[in-house]
Amino acid sequence: MSPSFADQTLEVRDLVLERGERELFHGLAFKLDSGELLQLAGRNGSGKTSLLRVLCGLSRPLQGEVLWNGQSLSAQEDGPAAHLAYLAHLNASKEELNAEENIRLSSALQGRNIGREEAWEMLGQLDLRGFEDLPVKFLSQGQKRRVALAKLLLSARPLWIMDEPFAALDVQVIQVLKACMEDQLKRGGMIVLTTHQAVPIEGPQQTVTLGDAR
Numbered sequence: 001m002s003p004s005f006a007d008q009t010l011e012v013r014d015l016v017l018e019r020g021e022r023e024l025f026h027g028l029a030f031k032l033d034s035g036e037l038l039q040l041a042g043r044n045g046s047g048k049t050s051l052l053r054v055l056c057g058l059s060r061p062l063q064g065e066v067l068w069n070g071q072s073l074s075a076q077e078d079g080p081a082a083h084l085a086y087l088a089h090l091n092a093s094k095e096e097l098n099a100e101e102n103i104r105l106s107s108a109l110q111g112r113n114i115g116r117e118e119a120w121e122m123l124g125q126l127d128l129r130g131f132e133d134l135p136v137k138f139l140s141q142g143q144k145r146r147v148a149l150a151k152l153l154l155s156a157r158p159l160w161i162m163d164e165p166f167a168a169l170d171v172q173v174i175q176v177l178k179a180c181m182e183d184q185l186k187r188g189g190m191i192v193l194t195t196h197q198a199v200p201i202e203g204p205q206q207t208v209t210l211g212d213a214r
């Protein structure tokens with residue numbers, strides 16, 4: 001059964017971010033509550049992916065802080081990323097393992113045991129029926145992306161951080177993903193995403209636009 005989340009907050013305060021000695025933005029602040037989606041907008045190179053990495057605790061800002069439930073990421077009892085699942089540009093799948101093995105390995109690393117049936121059901125929803133047993137290296141780009149999505153969708157984490165989640169997906173799978181995202185919001189989860197593709201998601205949302213850093 002899908003978990004419910006409530007009364008969680010993600011807050012960014014006075015963030016300054018530099019990459020390669022270039023300031024991407026300064027004074028960035030926002031607050032996201034349970035059940036809300038935040039879309040990061042901005043031109044290529046404006047710093048969207050860099051900000052997602054900061055939200056995941058993978059890189060540090062020059063100034064400012066990211067708070068989960070009012071506490072800095074570095075002060076989180078279970079580590080800086082135990083509350084989130086990250087869909088990055090790269091799929092982070094093991095190419096020699098099949099889709100089912102990738103899903104179950106990823107879940108196990110997050111401390112969650114997923115059975116074969118649950119993994120196959122998600123793969124079926126994402127239109128990967130018949131490809132469960134094939135090493136990921138033999139899948140198409142869009143199919144590989146779907147395996148990465150399956151890992152996130154089964155993560156049972158309150159915060160989903162998604163970099164271009166609709167890229168490389170066909171229209172049918174985009175509709176499945178849209179429904180899963182709306183369900184995550186209804187259950188009190190949160191989503192932070194970047195996208196250059198307009199896919200309307202129902203639910204409370206805000207947009208933060210990063211400046212043109214060129």
Ligand SMILES: Nc1ncnc2c1ncn2[C@@H]1O[C@H](COP(=O)(O)OP(=O)(O)OP(=O)(O)O)[C@@H](O)[C@H]1O
Nearest residue numbers: 019020024042043044045046047048049050051213
């Ligand atoms: N490791 C790095 N060293 C130096 N500069 C970097 C590094 N990583 C990113 N940058 C620079 O930071 C800027 C922001 O990159 P980022 O990938 O965050 O942009 P983005 O808004 O996600 O872009 P896009 O829409 O093209 O995906 C770019 O100008 C990029 O060249």
